Amino acid sequence: MLGAVSRLVLYTGLVSLPVVLAALLDVEPKRFASELGKHCALMAFVILILQFVMAARIQWIERAFGFDILIRFHKRMAVFAGFLLLAHPLLLAAGGGGWRLLVGLDLPWVIWLGKATLLILLLNICLSSFQRSFGVKFEKWRLGHDIGGPLIIAMAFTQSWVVGHDLRPAGMKALWVVALVSAICLFVYHVLVRPRRLKRQAYRVIDVQPETEDVWTVRMSPPEGRPIYRYLPGQFHFVTFYRNRNLPVEEHHWTISSSPTEEDYVSSTIKASGDFTSTMGRTKVGDRAAVHGAFGRFSYVLHPEENDLVFVAGGIGITPLMSMLRHMRDTQDTRSVLLVYANREKSRIVFRKELSEIEAGGHPRLKVVHVLSRPNEGWQGETGHVDGEKIERLCGEDLGEKTFYVCGPPPMLKAVVAALKNMHVRDKRIRVEIFSFLE
Numbered sequence: 001m002l003g004a005v006s007r008l009v010l011y012t013g014l015v016s017l018p019v020v021l022a023a024l025l026d027v028e029p030k031r032f033a034s035e036l037g038k039h040c041a042l043m044a045f046v047i048l049i050l051q052f053v054m055a056a057r058i059q060w061i062e063r064a065f066g067f068d069i070l071i072r073f074h075k076r077m078a079v080f081a082g083f084l085l086l087a088h089p090l091l092l093a094a095g096g097g098g099w100r101l102l103v104g105l106d107l108p109w110v111i112w113l114g115k116a117t118l119l120i121l122l123l124n125i126c127l128s129s130f131q132r133s134f135g136v137k138f139e140k141w142r143l144g145h146d147i148g149g150p151l152i153i154a155m156a157f158t159q160s161w162v163v164g165h166d167l168r169p170a171g172m173k174a175l176w177v178v179a180l181v182s183a184i185c186l187f188v189y190h191v192l193v194r195p196r197r198l199k200r201q202a203y204r205v206i207d208v209q210p211e212t213e214d215v216w217t218v219r220m221s222p223p224e225g226r227p228i229y230r231y232l233p234g235q236f237h238f239v240t241f242y243r244n245r246n247l248p249v250e251e252h253h254w255t256i257s258s259s260p261t262e263e264d265y266v267s268s269t270i271k272a273s274g275d276f277t278s279t280m281g282r283t284k285v286g287d288r289a290a291v292h293g294a295f296g297r298f299s300y301v302l303h304p305e306e307n308d309l310v311f312v313a314g315g316i317g318i319t320p321l322m323s324m325l326r327h328m329r330d331t332q333d334t335r336s337v338l339l340v341y342a343n344r345e346k347s348r349i350v351f352r353k354e355l356s357e358i359e360a361g362g363h364p365r366l367k368v369v370h371v372l373s374r375p376n377e378g379w380q381g382e383t384g385h386v387d388g389e390k391i392e393r394l395c396g397e398d399l400g401e402k403t404f405y406v407c408g409p410p411p412m413l414k415a416v417v418a419a420l421k422n423m424h425v426r427d428k429r430i431r432v433e434i435f436s437f438l439e
């Protein structure tokens, strides 16, 4: 908690730094609106620079918040920077610059550069927010984002350098150059250097196990003599597979389904849910995998004081919970866990056998309840969807002492969280992992 607060204070300090510096270094009398307009642009520039910091997967920052929160913050700050940059010319015009600034055609090139920067930023924000609705493929969007981000920074830097009155003092110039160079270095490291380093130290696929008709577990071991990177049960990693030349090379994030107690390999259990994942069955032993981990805060290990856990999983959402159950099994944990696992049909249940073995083993004190939405004939267990009624019936009355870990498709997740909140379960007792950063 303290770590997160200190990083937020640092962020706010950095965003306000140019405004404070500009005020300290320049003492001419100003008009309020035009000053505010300039400050909007100064803050927007630093926010855009810090967008690179947040996207660079720096573990020191990620560890304090979790990757999902960081990405959501990144998106919100892009929108905020867009608002600041929209306000900038309006306030300048109102503060004495004249409305010609907004509507005139006969303007210096540097003003047009500012307008173009704003346009590209707004386009970037729209595409990122509505990528799916626009039908843009993820890989194409990412390429556009990787080009658009540095372009916006380069244009904003040039514009403010040429026209910005506040950048005249040497201290401000130095701040701008340091900010630009830092963003470029981080970007080059994130997009070029680290992927090459991870490829050079690639893991090797040692097993591809079909779990159901469209789910596979891929096990990967580190190169000879290297340890597996450290992770907590429930965390996820980014993996790029290098396989047969005809198969796509893309980086994707998947939960680590193995437990840190399994020392020879890491595994991910992957469902065919799109064009890339449907090629998973063609992954072969001996293929290479660049692995970048570990990320996320969805782990019971971070909350050792909690003894009464309820895991709610939908479909492939079982993976982080499985990693935690394997960890509890191997560390002989005695806490109580109720797993409510929703699937469409019996044949879709992943890890069915291993779950019953863990249940029989007594570590943890596990009870598994399968819920099928399309039950096969003769199914004796629970049917339908996981809702408030089922949770209350299966968990008993006293929900206040339990902690819920929920992972599954977004609609299921939303419904379960809403039901828990209806039953007055406190927010801090509900932990979720959403299998999408777009929701």
Ligand SMILES: Cc1cc2nc3c(=O)[nH]c(=O)nc-3n(C[C@H](O)[C@H](O)[C@H](O)COP(=O)(O)OP(=O)(O)OC[C@H]3O[C@@H](n4cnc5c(N)ncnc54)[C@H](O)[C@@H]3O)c2cc1C
Pocket: 132, 138, 139, 236, 250, 251, 252, 253, 254, 255, 256, 268, 269, 270, 271, 272, 273, 274, 275, 276, 277, 278, 316, 319, 320, 433, 434, 435, 436, 437, 438
């Ligand atoms: C924290 C987290 C953990 C996850 N754990 C698992 C898991 O254990 N098992 C599992 O099967 N799935 C998991 N997923 C979901 C998995 O990442 C997606 O199903 C997979 O990336 C879809 O890829 P696709 O190209 O086959 O699907 P597509 O249909 O092409 O894409 C569907 C959506 O997946 C996302 N996506 C596609 N390509 C990429 C990419 N290169 N990088 C990032 N996102 C992309 C986009 O949102 C896209 O709109 C997890 C997701 C998250 C966020």
